[in-house]
Amino acid sequence: MLAALSSPTAVLEARTPALRTAQGPLDAEHPLPVHVFEPASVPGGLPRARLTGWRFHIRAGAVVAAAGETVATPDGWVFSRFSEGPYLGSTERALRQAEALPATYQPHLLSVPGLYMLALWLHHDARADAATAQPDPADLLIPLAPAPPGIAAHRVHRLAELAQVISVRHAPPPLAGSPA
Template sequence: MPLLVPPAPAPALLSVLAALSSPTAVQEARTPALRSAEGPLDTETPLPVHVFEPARVPGGLPQARLAGWRFHISAGARVVAAGETVLTADGWVFSRFAEGPYLASTERALRQAETLPDMYQPHLLSVPGLYMLALWLHCRPRTDAATAQPDPTDLLVPLAPAPPGITAHRVHRLVELAPVLSVRLAPPPLLNPAA
């Protein structure tokens, strides 16, 4: 079933388009594929990027905090980079251009999600403490992407490279994978030196 990609805030999109139209911004980007792309560059597939926050109570659901928007940048039919924005006190601003393994992995996960029987709203879920990024498939496709929160029926697709012990591109129910992530993010227990 097709994914219902949420609309990005207009200022976020405009900031990426402005950066793309700036020869200086493109040439100074650390993305060789973007610098060498031929033809017009365009944005597609806006995805809200949320930061994973472990559940505050045992057995509870994790929280997600909107941190930015990522736009895939295409040259013709090929995605060559991503343009990222962040929210500041002055509104949405361009942050950086990026490429690397998560770009192709995101494309693969989106194609994978389109084969699922239900409709979802796609998000990216960042787990900084594990150096992990996942495609978060929210079961409420018409939710405001800025305020979306994890639901027990949501799905997560870890992107490659995934942390050890977590299989990339395997569809997980959020309620199964979130506790694993929370445990891995928990601080180690204090050792009792007197014992």
């Protein structure tokens, strides 16, 4: 990420107006592992999470101007892209919510592509390996805005409670004519 930020070509060719016009040095902070939600394999079970990348907030002075993402390749983690949009401010807000909680959690981002949803996943074991952490009943989720209809953004949920709702809504519809 630091190499991409120090590359004028990567920053100037980014599709993020905020990065192209940023004044002063750019800095990467808040590295969050990004996992994709995989529904539970058994009814009532916990979902799985598959690590797909890392997202960094790119700060230009006092402002978070964009996000930078890395992805895994056979040669290790490499820069993928810069982005901006509503999830930047929403992630910052959710991180502040997490800091105000009475317990310490390890923050992750949890993507639910089928619902166009992103949540801050707060893993209960703050010392766990972020790359291999898996959802646990003691974990919390904070859906980021914009959240799908019927799921309140920035409300802290127990993982098991919200995962059940997500799994039902994420499931493919039954085939026409099938008994379901």
